[in-house]
Amino acid sequence: MIDMESKYGIPTVAVHVHVFARLVDSTARTNGMPRARQAFVPAPMFNQPPAVLRGYIEGDDAVHGGPFMRRVFDLLTEPIPGEDLRGSGWERSTPRLIEPDTEDNLERLFRENHWTDYLPIVLPTEERVEAMLAGTSRGPDEVVGKHRPTIGMELWESTVEKAAVNAVMAGAAPEHFPVILALCASGDTGRQSSMSSMGNMVVVNGPIRNEIGMNSGIGALGPYNHANSAIGRAFGLASQNLQGGSVPGISYGGSQGCNLSYNCCTFAENEERSPFRPFHVHRGYEPEESTVTVFYVWGSVWSEHLRSYWQEKLQAMMSGLEPLEGALLVLDPIVAREFCDRGLDSQEKIAEWVFENVRIPARRYWDHIMLNMVHEQVEAGVEPWASLSKADPDELIPLFQTFGVNVVVTGGETNGHFSIFQGAQMPPAFRSDPTLPLTAPIDPWR
Amino acid sequence: MATAVGQKLTVLNPEGYPPEVDARGMAPALETLQGKRVFLVDVGFENSDQFIRQLHGWFEEHEPGIRTEVVRMRDQHQPDPELYGRIAAEGDAAIMGVGT
Numbered sequence: 006m007i008d009m010e011s012k013y014g015i016p017t018v019a020v021h022v023h024v025f026a027r028l029v030d031s032t033a034r035t036n037g038m039p040r041a042r043q044a045f046v047p048a049p050m051f052n053q054p055p056a057v058l059r060g061y062i063e064g065d066d067a068v069h070g071g072p073f074m075r076r077v078f079d080l081l082t083e084p085i086p087g088e089d090l091r092g093s094g095w096e097r098s099t100p101r102l103i104e105p106d107t108e109d110n111l112e113r114l115f116r117e118n119h120w121t122d123y124l125p126i127v128l129p130t131e132e133r134v135e136a137m138l139a140g141t142s143r144g145p146d147e148v149v150g151k152h153r154p155t156i157g158m159e160l161w162e163s164t165v166e167k168a169a170v171n172a173v174m175a176g177a178a179p180e181h182f183p184v185i186l187a188l189c190a191s192g193d194t195g196r197q198s199s200m201s202s203m204g205n206m207v208v209v210n211g212p213i214r215n216e217i218g219m220n221s222g223i224g225a226l227g228p229y230n231h232a233n234s235a236i237g238r239a240f241g242l243a244s245q246n247l248q249g250g251s252v253p254g255i256s257y258g259g260s261q262g263c264n265l266s267y268n269c270c271t272f273a274e275n276e277e278r279s280p281f282r283p284f285h286v287h288r289g290y291e292p293e294e295s296t297v298t299v300f301y302v303w304g305s306v307w308s309e310h311l312r313s314y315w316q317e318k319l320q321a322m323m324s325g326l327e328p329l330e331g332a333l334l335v336l337d338p339i340v341a342r343e344f345c346d347r348g349l350d351s352q353e354k355i356a357e358w359v360f361e362n363v364r365i366p367a368r369r370y371w372d373h374i375m376l377n378m379v380h381e382q383v384e385a386g387v388e389p390w391a392s393l394s395k396a397d398p399d400e401l402i403p404l405f406q407t408f409g410v411n412v413v414v415t416g417g418e419t420n421g422h423f424s425i426f427q428g429a430q431m432p433p434a435f436r437s438d439p440t441l442p443l444t445a446p447i448d449p450w451r
Numbered sequence: 452m453a454t455a456v457g458q459k460l461t462v463l464n465p466e467g468y469p470p471e472v473d474a475r476g477m478a479p480a481l482e483t484l485q486g487k488r489v490f491l492v493d494v495g496f497e498n499s500d501q502f503i504r505q506l507h508g509w510f511e512e513h514e515p516g517i518r519t520e521v522v523r524m525r526d527q528h529q530p531d532p533e534l535y536g537r538i539a540a541e542g543d544a545a546i547m548g549v550g551t
Contacts, residue, residue, distance in 0.1 A: 006545075006547050007475055008530050008532075008535060009478075009535055009538070009539075009545055009547070010475070010476070010477050010478045011475035011476055011477070011478075012535070013478075013535050013536070013538065013539035014478045014479075014539065015478055015535075015538055015539050015542060015543070015544060015545050016477070016478040016479070016480055016481060016543075016544045016545075017478070017544065017545040017546070017547060018544075018545070018546045018547070019547050019548065019550055020502075020546065020547065020548030020549050020550065021548070021549065021550035022549065022550070025550065029550065034472075035469075035472055036472070036475055037472050037473050037474045037475035038475040038476075038477060040477070041477065042477070046502075046548075046549065050496070050497070050498050050499070050502065050549050051496075051497040051498055052497070052498070053498060053501075055501055055504070055505055058498065058501055058502045058505045059505045059508070059509070061502070062502075062505055062506055062509050063509070074509065074513075077546060078484060081480060081481055081484060081489075081544050082480050082481055082482065082483060082484060083480055084479075084480055085477050085478075085479060085480050089476070089477045090476050090477055090479065091474060091476050092473075092474030092475040092476040092477070093472070093474055094471070094472045094473045094474035094475075095471075095472050096471050096472075097469040097470075097471065097472065098468070099464055099466045099467065099468050099469070100464050101463060101464060102461055102462070102463060102464065103461070103462050103463070103464050105459040105460060105461045106459055106460070107456075107457055107458065107459060107460070108458075108460060111460060111462055115465075120465050120466070128460060128462045129462050129463045129465065130460055130461065130462050130463075131461060131462075131463065134463055152467060156528045157528060159469065159470055160470060161467040161468060161469050161470070162467055162468045162470075163467040163468070164468075166463070167465065167466075167467055167468075170463045170464070170465045171465050174465060242465070243465075246465040246466050246467060247466070247467035248467065249466070249467065249469055374497060377495055377496060377497055377527060378527075380495060380523075380525075380526075380527075381525050381526045384525070434528070434529075435528070
């Protein structure tokens, strides 16, 4: 609506649900239109019958009070002050240093400014940041990337030094820094703002895994390794601070939040024990290259071993997932070998099995978010969406396309366990730079 | 690095660099909506279509002197210049929703 007003000269009221009032206000200010015309209805909006929606319209503005429709009329017809016709622009900067203070006061300041994850941090003194910078050959002022909490929000920029500050805060070591820089340059965020509360899963491949002592064995996904823990925490802290925040109600809208966000569930693939090609080789890299891949995940379902009824079990585990977001199978090496024993001896074959065998009725597939998210592709005749949209409501159609199914192998083979996470990589259009590869190289950041 | 009680430390700011904020002017208000054409824009989030449909019904019932037309944005996450251009050419005001 900012464009509608400023570029096209059309007075426009944007209607939002009330829980995003502070986010809307912040977005209007950073778009140079601090008093943009906004009106608010109550939440929730999703899954509400028409009578409830009509009640919202005939009720009061959920933020400002008074009849909602009267506010809409007033916004469109009351004269606008000259300053608002001109808009409000200004330059912003971030100081390099913070006013010197005691350790306790600085810890408090960092918490109050929402710069932490509310656990203790290592204060980023000049000495510590300089030591972190020794972990890369890149200069402190080099630009690393652009960052934002979600599509549509403004892009902030970062430098190598800024990434180092956050790496220090997370308790990372200099040898971890190239992985952290690769993450900061990836176009992904460890603090994605989505009402759905997605978290992350970060997978490291290649020689750097062993060079810095990452865990891909027993407890790989847990808090049992310095590199796994600190790299993931650094990605999260860097994301929130380099992108301009991750503050509930302002720059974060996840209804429930996600516990995976504490260290972005960072681990190494167990390439040595996996029967499959390493994930990064599957993505076109050479085995001797090191990479990092960021997935966006929600919950998971867990099981063990592929028993005699494995096909029925997998279908049951997966068929309750949401169609659009994809599936990430995280397999212990024992289970990966069991897939091989059943003829599914590659990531591609597992994805093809899922495509062929995990199906749901079209009416469920096209319910709510799926149709919203690919509406444009359906209208434009883009496949497979165009054909799938023509399916009869009760026709069983593939829950996921093969590109939506990913497989990584990690774990210490204490038993044959595996988890299936709802999640995938962020589509290019939603990343801060849609031209960046979905699996990011680490070596340029050494 | 142990610090003595009360010793002051100098630390670095962890925030990235925000872009400059460009001033964006609002469109002038209308004197009245009567006789005007107002586009009701479904932005594409779930139930936005139903909300906009109800809004359209409200205008037809309560404000028949205001002409309304329902349109939908092509992509809920991206600006739609083609639609905006049409609204600017054919309309006087717009109501967009629902941002969630």
